[in-house]
Amino acid sequence: MTEERRPLLQATRGYDGVKDDESDSSTQQNGPLDISAAMRRRILAGIWLAQFLSALNLTLVPTMLPSISSEFQKSNQASWIGTAYLLATCTFTPLYGRLSDVLGRRGASLSAASFASIGILSCGLSRSMESLIASRFFSGLGGGGIFTTAAIITSDMYGMRSRGFIQSLGGIFYGLGMGLGGPFGGLMTDHFGWRSAFFIQLPFFGLALALIFTNLRYTTPGSGRNTTDILKRIDYGGSITLLGMVGSVLAFLSARYHDGQEWCEPIVWIPCTLACVFGLLFLCVEFFVAVEPILPPLLITEKVPVLVGCSNALVAICNLSVTYYFPVWFQTVMLSSASTAGLHLLPNSVCISTGSVFAGWVIRRTGRYKTMNMIFGCLPFLAALMLTRLREDSGPILKWFCIMPLGFGNAIVLQTMYIALVSNLPESQLAVGTGFAQLLRGLGQVGGLALASAVFQSRLDSELRHRIHGPQADELVHAIRHSVSLLQTLPPDLQRIARDSYAASLRSVFILAACASLLAYIARVPIPDKQLEDHQPSRTPPPELEEDEVDQNTVRRDQDEAKSVLSRG
Known part of the structure; x- marks a missing residue:
């Protein structure tokens, strides 16, 4: 077998901890823990590059929406550009776990990256709003799969002790993608047109595909089940x-x-x-x-998974509402350019990375998560309240930094909620509990963005009709709602009405974000605290910097947990 096609169900040479002394050319027959460190780096480079591009596409479109909707004259459908991507990610991502068993890690990863890249190309070539929405959905089919396969591959190649460190490095690329999506989309739209933001990604997707294709050839341990049996178990x-x-x-x-x-x-x-x-x-x-449901009925009666899932869903509503509509405030109320509007998201991305690192450091030092969650978990609510206070004459400090507590607080919340979940579940339910919480988070993302868009459009229509009267009122309301760029050309008195209407509508979206954040905080209150086991960190060089020498006893001790985590679909 030249490439792996078997699930991690049984132990074989790939998990015997033997150091790889063979050349890269012979690693096609090696298990994931046998391959050389050089090859692992090349595999990680490919999956992390794809992960960066997928994260970039999650936040790429908010600063591009006014230009896109104005070109197609369908501003009221603009939210579908974001929700289509999230809809595909939410509903099809759980399938990639099983597809990685059927197609192999290489096949599943290449399929995900190919779907994403073809969707990106189609987005740039779209000539209507409907075709762009369909292209974003197709791109989402691969975008979510990239995250899933990247996690599985990383878990394949590293033992339990080093896996968290390697995944944290991958998180840097995810955070960079999330943070740079808005500014990148705005800069490309202002200088080269919104289509260029899609086209410019294609060479990088090609590089990621090449790295994955040429290096991801290890064999996975265990004989596994046959393809027919695995396909039957997919939900x-x-x-x-x-x-x-x-x-x-x-x-x-x-x-x-x-x-x-x-x-x-x-x-x-x-x-x-x-x-x-x-x-x-x-x-x-x-x-x-x-047979293996994506919404496990067993966990619906479990307190901690349900509360964590509800918190994740509400946090997603808060995050997506602000991420998509905060730049819109600067483009419609302040009449800023798309690039300037996108740059206002950068402080939030910095705080997301800082919050994640801070949460991990505190948990490692104290072995507790509850107190930190309760203290810093209120920051997103306070940030959303500050967003509702934004005015045209607000100072630069408020305009640039009011969003920072949101990113910092929600990063800590998501980190501590994951720790709460895994520490309050038996090992046998770890994988299924994690999938349950992730499913609810995905539903919160797509539902939150759709709900925020509905609130925004409904309030905007009401505000405009309340302020604009006369025989041509309906035409004016329709034009203003469907073309943001029209604001620049309106007469001063009508422009003032339109800008005030947008400000009131966006304030309603930020109130929605504040309510979601408050409900998420309330949902987390009953989650119990727990003293985490203290593991002495290793003082040896990180495994990705040396030829890996795997502790055989550690690998054997962690193998049951690896089976549970890696076999989930």
């Missing part, structure tokens, strides 16, 4: 019904609140009805049909 029904449910909810919100359709219109009540039907089907599949 296709759960993914399809989840996609139908969430997609129907998004269609309902778009028709009712973006387009202003009445409840009696078929375009409103049909998606609403379908959402209920798909929701019931999803629960039936998960409870009675799926």
